[in-house]
Amino acid sequence: MDIACIPLTGQVATDHLLNKVADRLADDGCRLVGALRVPVADAEMAHCDSTLRLLPDGMSIRISQDLGAGSSACRLDAGALAEAAGVAETRLTEQGADLVMLNKFGLSEAEGRGFRALISKAIESGIPVLIGLSDPHRAAFEDFTGAPANLLPADEEHVLSWCRNAAGAGHR
Template identity: 45%
Template sequence: MTMQIAYTMAQGRGDTDLVLARLADRLKAAGMRTCGVAQINTDCGETHPCDMDVRILPDGPMIRISQSLGPLAKGCRLDPSALEHAVAMVETRMTGGVDVLIINKFGKHEAEGRGFRSIISEALSASIPVIVGVNPLNLAAFQRFTEGLAVPVAADVDLLAAWLSGLDARNSAPA
């Protein structure tokens, strides 16, 4: 059994999030049982960083994973406790039958062995296909985690859906 995991990376800030959110919506509309998180960024203007929320797939709730550190702050704005709350919610939903796991980002927490890393492993062990957003900063850690077996797919809803459909076709083909 090969590892059923794809990753995608887009150039613009927040573009990977948009692609994965649209993919999750399309798959849900097609009747697939999605699980995971899609990130929704709210623009707060030129002088403030965006607010980061994740939608627990398939249909919510939304969880704010960023924290306001003030206008002069330069540190990471991720709220670790909010992220772990989202992880717990996804873990609970994984038990209800899932066709695909979508994770908005393999980030610093995942690179360090936390965050959604264990859920990704559980899905792969259960032969649930996984699609993950990755940024260049964490690509090497992601490739180590997947032992180089993850498939890169361009940040395009049609191409990601086609990758997933291709898995279905290969898994249903006679041996």
Template identity: 40%
Template sequence: MLGWFGLPEGAPPGAADRILEALVRELSGGGLRLAGAVQVNLDRGQNCACDMDIVVIGEENRPIRISQSLGTGSTGCRLDPGALETAAARVAARLAGAELLILPKFGKQEAVGRGFCDVIGQAVLGGLPVLLHVPRDQRQAFAAFSGALAEEIRPDALTDWCRKQLTGAT
């Protein structure tokens, strides 16, 4: 099963990341075997873009910086696609034995078939439930990618959805 959630328009930046980080803490504390990653944004102060790190679940002391500094006045995308691919490879290497895969989001890289796409496909083919955030501007691409396999979940129901995936309850 492929579960996803969105946030209402106007949600504060980084809200989905904080929701997933709290969910991972809660589920890990309950002894569940999780694979995946969360994004942690590090505030660099007013007038500075945040630094974006991916923390692979189970490798908390080895964050991967996925943002790059482009300099003052730059307007290009700050994502380092190579670093994102490194994160995806490290997540893929940890899928064996997991009960649930949690990923930060289906973003622009995934919309063009990169990033975590292969990891998502591998998990779904292996019967491993997947949960991720889908930003509003990527929902059409996500629908094309996931077809009828995806289920939308309210943000306040994520814990229940995860537990149901693990117990088989409906």
């Protein structure tokens, strides 16, 4: 099973890193499927707005909802997240991929939802997966995969090298 994780030490920095790697891989002709968070400025993180960029074409789906001023409830739009996951899974089934990339294994995935089915399908198909991983969800991730997390340093060249090597067998 080829699955590697980028530790989420700073969400904004990880978003930028994953998007840069995806763009470089796409320029190389690597067939990508998945979803990456559209990077925002640090100041915008306080609003918890999240939009996912679906790979390979960049279609965007906003997965956060405006709950109004003063709200402290979770802003995740579970329906929009399910839509994004469904689109990505359909793309993997219909178009195949050399690599699946996801911005993170988060609470939804830890609870059995989100992009979990896509990750399973990729693993079952022998397609490598690159995913962001935070410490709070590491145990759930390792329970799900049945293996310790393969953590890569948050370094663009190192991550790119892993991706190219992992995707090499299926990469055109």
